[in-house]
Amino acid sequence: MNKQIKILLAVFLVCLFGILANLSWIQIFGAESLQGNAYNKRRMVEEYAVRRGDILSSDGQVLARSIETDTQYRYQREYPLGALFADITGYDSWRYGRSGLEASYNDELLGKGPQLTVRTLGNMLLGSSKRGNTLVLTVDSRLQRAAAEALDGNKGAVVALDPKTGAVLAMVTSPTYDPNVAVPLPGRDTQTAWDALNADPDRPLFDRPTNGLYPPGSSFKVVVAAAALDLGVSTPRSEFQCDGALPVEGYTIYDYGRRSHGELTFSKALVVSCNITFAQVGLRLGPRSFVQYAERFGFDKPVPFDLPTAASTVQDPDTMDDVALASASFGQGRDLATPLQMALVAAAVANGGSIMKPYLVNELQDYNGKIIEQTSPERLAKVMDEGTAETLAGMMVDAVDDGTGQAAQISGIAVAGKTGTAEVEGAEPHSWFICFAPERDPDIALAVVVENGGEGGRTAAPIARDILETALGIE
Amino acid sequence: MMVGFVSVQLARTGTVDYLSLAYPAAAAIVFLALHVVMRIFVPRADGLLLPLAAGLTFMGLVMIERLEASLALEQLLWITVAAAAFVLVIAFLRRYEVLAQYKYTLGVLALLLLASTMVLGQEVNGARLWLKLGTMSFQPAELAKVLLVIFLAAFFAEKHEVLSISTHRFLGIPVPELKYFVPLLAMWGVSVLMMIFQKDLGSSLLFFGIFICMVFAATARKTYVLVGMALFVLGAFLCYLSFAHVRMRVESWLTPFNPATVEGSSYQISQSLFALGSGGISGSGLGLGYPKFIPSVTTDFIFSAVGEELGLLGAAALVFMFALLVARGIKVALLHRDDFGKLLAVGLVSIIALQSFIIMGGVTRLIPLTGITLPFVSYGGSSLLANFILLGLLVVLSHRGATTNVQSIRQGARP
Numbered sequence: 018m019n020k021q022i023k024i025l026l027a028v029f030l031v032c033l034f035g036i037l038a039n040l041s042w043i044q045i046f047g048a049e050s051l052q053g054n055a056y057n058k059r060r061m062v063e064e065y066a067v068r069r070g071d072i073l074s075s076d077g078q079v080l081a082r083s084i085e086t087d088t089q090y091r092y093q094r095e096y097p098l099g100a101l102f103a104d105i106t107g108y109d110s111w112r113y114g115r116s117g118l119e120a121s122y123n124d125e126l127l128g129k130g131p132q133l134t135v136r137t138l139g140n141m142l143l144g145s146s147k148r149g150n151t152l153v154l155t156v157d158s159r160l161q162r163a164a165a166e167a168l169d170g171n172k173g174a175v176v177a178l179d180p181k182t183g184a185v186l187a188m189v190t191s192p193t194y195d196p197n198v199a200v201p202l203p204g205r206d207t208q209t210a211w212d213a214l215n216a217d218p219d220r221p222l223f224d225r226p227t228n229g230l231y232p233p234g235s236s237f238k239v240v241v242a243a244a245a246l247d248l249g250v251s252t253p254r255s256e257f258q259c260d261g262a263l264p265v266e267g268y269t270i271y272d273y274g275r276r277s278h279g280e281l282t283f284s285k286a287l288v289v290s291c292n293i294t295f296a297q298v299g300l301r302l303g304p305r306s307f308v309q310y311a312e313r314f315g316f317d318k319p320v321p322f323d324l325p326t327a328a329s330t331v332q333d334p335d336t337m338d339d340v341a342l343a344s345a346s347f348g349q350g351r352d353l354a355t356p357l358q359m360a361l362v363a364a365a366v367a368n369g370g371s372i373m374k375p376y377l378v379n380e381l382q383d384y385n386g387k388i389i390e391q392t393s394p395e396r397l398a399k400v401m402d403e404g405t406a407e408t409l410a411g412m413m414v415d416a417v418d419d420g421t422g423q424a425a426q427i428s429g430i431a432v433a434g435k436t437g438t439a440e441v442e443g444a445e446p447h448s449w450f451i452c453f454a455p456e457r458d459p460d461i462a463l464a465v466v467v468e469n470g471g472e473g474g475r476t477a478a479p480i481a482r483d484i485l486e487t488a489l490g491i492e
Numbered sequence: 493m494m495v496g497f498v499s500v501q502l503a504r505t506g507t508v509d510y511l512s513l514a515y516p517a518a519a520a521i522v523f524l525a526l527h528v529v530m531r532i533f534v535p536r537a538d539g540l541l542l543p544l545a546a547g548l549t550f551m552g553l554v555m556i557e558r559l560e561a562s563l564a565l566e567q568l569l570w571i572t573v574a575a576a577a578f579v580l581v582i583a584f585l586r587r588y589e590v591l592a593q594y595k596y597t598l599g600v601l602a603l604l605l606l607a608s609t610m611v612l613g614q615e616v617n618g619a620r621l622w623l624k625l626g627t628m629s630f631q632p633a634e635l636a637k638v639l640l641v642i643f644l645a646a647f648f649a650e651k652h653e654v655l656s657i658s659t660h661r662f663l664g665i666p667v668p669e670l671k672y673f674v675p676l677l678a679m680w681g682v683s684v685l686m687m688i689f690q691k692d693l694g695s696s697l698l699f700f701g702i703f704i705c706m707v708f709a710a711t712a713r714k715t716y717v718l719v720g721m722a723l724f725v726l727g728a729f730l731c732y733l734s735f736a737h738v739r740m741r742v743e744s745w746l747t748p749f750n751p752a753t754v755e756g757s758s759y760q761i762s763q764s765l766f767a768l769g770s771g772g773i774s775g776s777g778l779g780l781g782y783p784k785f786i787p788s789v790t791t792d793f794i795f796s797a798v799g800e801e802l803g804l805l806g807a808a809a810l811v812f813m814f815a816l817l818v819a820r821g822i823k824v825a826l827l828h829r830d831d832f833g834k835l836l837a838v839g840l841v842s843i844i845a846l847q848s849f850i851i852m853g854g855v856t857r858l859i860p861l862t863g864i865t866l867p868f869v870s871y872g873g874s875s876l877l878a879n880f881i882l883l884g885l886l887v888v889l890s891h892r893g894a895t896t897n898v899q900s901i902r903q904g905a906r907p
Contacts, residue, residue, distance in 0.1 A: 026818070051766055
């Protein structure tokens with residue numbers, strides 16, 4: 018009988034050591050994937066036990082802060098300014114996840130980033146409740162509010178940049194939403210409101226400035242003009258003939274409203290936004306130079322930014338025939354651009370031909386206000402010569418002074434701008450205006466788009482003027 | 493244990509309340525008293541059995557206090573009651589042979605206890621294991637398993653020679669006469685009935701496992717083991733086909749993170765795995781993890797809580813304690829001289845080994861999860877009571893084994 022008993026002992030021990038082996042496997046090698054599992058509440062509870070850092074505007078307004086609750090998710094978000102900064106801060110919600118800066122700067126806000134200071138380390142060791150870092154943005158709440166008010170509920174977007182640094186001064190989408198709706202607090206069930214936001218056909222949760230892709234219309238002429246001037250394909254004084262229609266490969270291209278501009282210079286063509294002239298310039302440039310310059314401005318890849326961006330696109334030069342090239346040259350081809358991209362186009366002209374990398378977060382501070390990290394401006398691309406930029410700026414000032422952009426005039430200040438009226442099938446055209454001011458030593462570059470807003474000079478340009486006035490301190 | 497209590501309190505409030513240290517102190521006094529009683533009644537008993545059980549019990553008490561402070565007092569009371577039962581066993585059952593005379597009575601009692609829940613039982617968490625006596629609930633299966641082991645030990649001690657004789661050959665393998673398969677079939681029937689009527693997969697697996705172990709020890713017949721296992725597989729397969737809750741268990745074993753079930757039927761096992769994963773090697777520290785996300789964490793899933801807060805090191809310590817307890821128990825069986833004692837020891841050890849394996853393997857997803865308590869550690873009166881009676885019997889057997897061996901040496905025989 019003892020023999021069998023010894024066999025049993027062996028079997029029992031094998032079973033128990035099997036558990037030990039399995040346990041080691043789970044707790045050593047499986048730990049990481051288990052901790053990262055989406056159904057593991059632990060990580061969430063731990064993250065919400067951290068007092069997340071605030072998000073502040075450049076003028077010190079609190080855009081997002083953490084409040085203590087007695088739920089299992091201890092600290093939850095509050096957005097004191099409601100919908101005004103929704104497209105920038107996004108939301109942080111245990112139920113619906115994260116978006117905006119709350120998502121892209123999650124580690125920093127939780128204090129998990131590589132910027133672990135001696136003090137936070139000390140706090141961790143002492144076991145006091147962890148606190149995250151504060152984000153100080155480049156956006157000024159007054160300009161943001163002015164931009165939102167100027168847009169006045171129209172569907173569309175505004176992006177304002179400091180052309181010299183790339184700092185975003187305002188970024189508005191409309192319609193938008195109140196991010197507080199994403200945070201269900203005890204006694205505040207927001208599910209219905211949240212469902213309504215998601216079901217809304219106007220897509221209030223969609224960030225138009227960074228992800229809305231629109232045909233740029235005539236505002237794209239700035240890109241074509243930059244290429245033509247920079248390559249010497251034409252000068253401001255080059256003569257063109259506009260008969261209101263241009264036959265290209267058996268297809269006729271018409272000017273907006275089938276208007277005929279007669280004999281005119283290249284400079285004048287930008288001022289009156291003559292499609293026929295730009296079609297001819299585009300054809301002289303050829304598809305390769307056309308795409309090369311568009312890509313220098315940032316087309317065909319997502320703009321590197323603090324938030325996810327959609328790539329603005331131009332057509333592949335190999336598939337571009339003359340008809341496509343001619344219509345793309347006045348922004349009615351297959352090219353699509355985000356408002357952020359078009360703001361960068363304006364900023365490039367404003368900044369002597371260099372595009373600065375756009376950014377939203379200026380400073381990272383620990384909870385005592387000590388600066389951990391400060392963003393230093395970074396050049397993204399050199400698009401054109403300084404001389405080209407200066408010439409083009411002058412042409413854009415003329416467009417505001419004497420041309421399609423007159424609604425953006427501000428007395429005493431030289432505003433450089435270009436309108437865009439992007440025709441869309443079966444609806445009113447999208448209304449564009451890109452601009453910067455003042456012409457010498459500019460403080461702000463701006464892109465405004467109003468979906469189905471009609472002519473750029475009529476809808477978008479006055480909105481731009483209101484924003485410029487606030488930015489430049491003019492009442 | 494004191495350290496455990498203090499660290500739980502520090503984690504909870506940052507201060508130490510000296511009054512609550514009464515729990516560990518009381519538990520320590522109980523075990524000290526048991527030690528003294530053992531020295532008096534069974535001085536030659538194995539000296540490691542009680543400390544190992546104490547270690548497991550203390551670990552359980554600390555975890556229960558941490559998980560559900562209000563249950564700690566209850567658990568402490570049950571430890572005291574169970575300790576009293578232990579004392580009664582070693583005081584009055586030192587002549588354990590008397591149990592063999594009542595084998596059929598005990599066997600019938602075991603069956604009645606099991607049957608009682610099928611008829612009168614209360615359904616808790618989908619399994620019908622509980623018997624309500626006034627305000628107290630009681631899990632008869634816990635006590636029944638000890639009674640059944642006594643019955644089987646006595647039965648096999650008497651019959652093992654007959655059962656070992658092979659008169660037939662089947663496919664060249666010596667096979668005992670068909671009628672000797674009757675006990676096997678009967679036991680299988682009981683297990684399957686339990687599976688069907690009580691939906692208690694864990695106990696069913698445990699009972700049948702104990703039986704197979706004892707048959708093997710008694711007869712050395714692989715035929716019984718093979719036929720038994722084949723029957724169990726068949727039974728399990730039939731249950732898998734016919735019962736949705738069995739299928740659910742197997743599915744959550746195979747795919748615990750299936751999005752369709754992770755918030756439902758595989759919630760327990762996935763939460764248990766998350767707990768173990770977040771514990772890592774050294775654990776989160778007592779009171780600093782989130783083991784309460786796991787349902788029934790004080791009973792079936794207490795091992796996962798240990799794994800989360802004390803890490804691989806703490807959980808491995810528990811496994812080692814069980815391994816040592818099993819090894820010492822087997823030693824008792826090996827040194828014992830009469831068949832009844834040997835088989836009784838084997839059966840009792842099988843309970844501990846299989847039960848701890850089934851639940852620890854279940855919560856770590858080594859085998860499909862079946863609800864059952866972790867001996868000595870889990871919260872629960874019936875479980876503690878049964879396990880301390882079991883421990884008492886093992887202690888008596890070890891004392892008697894050592895005593896008879898000493899007498900044999902005195903009489904000039906080789907041990």
